[in-house]
Amino acid sequence: MDYRTKAINCVKDTVLPVQMQWFQDCGFNMDTYCQKYGDTEHSFAKEIEKGHIYEMGYPKCVCEEALAGGKDASFCECSRQSMIYVLENMMPEKHIEVEIIETVLSGAEKCRFKVTVE
Template structure:
């Protein structure tokens, strides 16, 4: 079962095999957002910060992107 995150087409697994929830898996979502923004804006300095995640106990995943 999957929950849709704030960014379209980025999914966060609700349950993992064995019931193990590891917040480090959320780094993949952060890196995906960073990659997409980097491809769209190659001449910009981009950073993405994890605000909250489902695996961390939040109701939804939120990331903060900064483009300079």
Template sequence: MDYREKAVRCVRETVLPVQMAQFEECGRSLDAQYRKYGDTEGFFAKVLQPGHRYEVGYPKCVCPEVQRGDVTDAAHCECSRQSVLYILEQLLPEKRITVETVETVLSGGTCCRFLVTVE
């Protein structure tokens, strides 16, 4: 499965415009955006090292396919990782972004958490 393509289709018209608007409002600063919007319903973000490392995620799985019971395989969480990566690549196209999966609900975690590095 091409999770990148699936992720882009999922967030391009929904989450990306919201994140882009927040990013612009916060002076195109990911640190400022995450400090202001990093504790909202359905999403969290922490600045671990300003300008460089972040933890982002969801308190529960937000995938509609998982919520409907269509998907139970933790491999599907690659779609969420790709979503985070895609959004950040759109916000910071001049930067190199890596996103590592820390834990996901489908893999037995208490939430879905990703470690982001911006270089």
């Protein structure tokens, strides 16, 4: 499955514009963004290493397709790809890496990702 294309189609007209506005409101600073918008009903973000490493995720699975059933943890690659897409749009001059730490579909309580910004 092409998770990258699936992820882009899922977030380009919904999540991306909101996140871009929030990022702009924070002066295009990821640390400020984490402080201001790091704890919402649908997502979380916290600074691990200033300007470089963050933990981001969801307090529960937010993917309607996954929640409909029949998906295993490999499907969480779609969430990883959506994070990469959004963050690359927020910071086009940076190299973004996103690593899955744990997900609801893998049996965890929440979905957690390590984000590295270079």
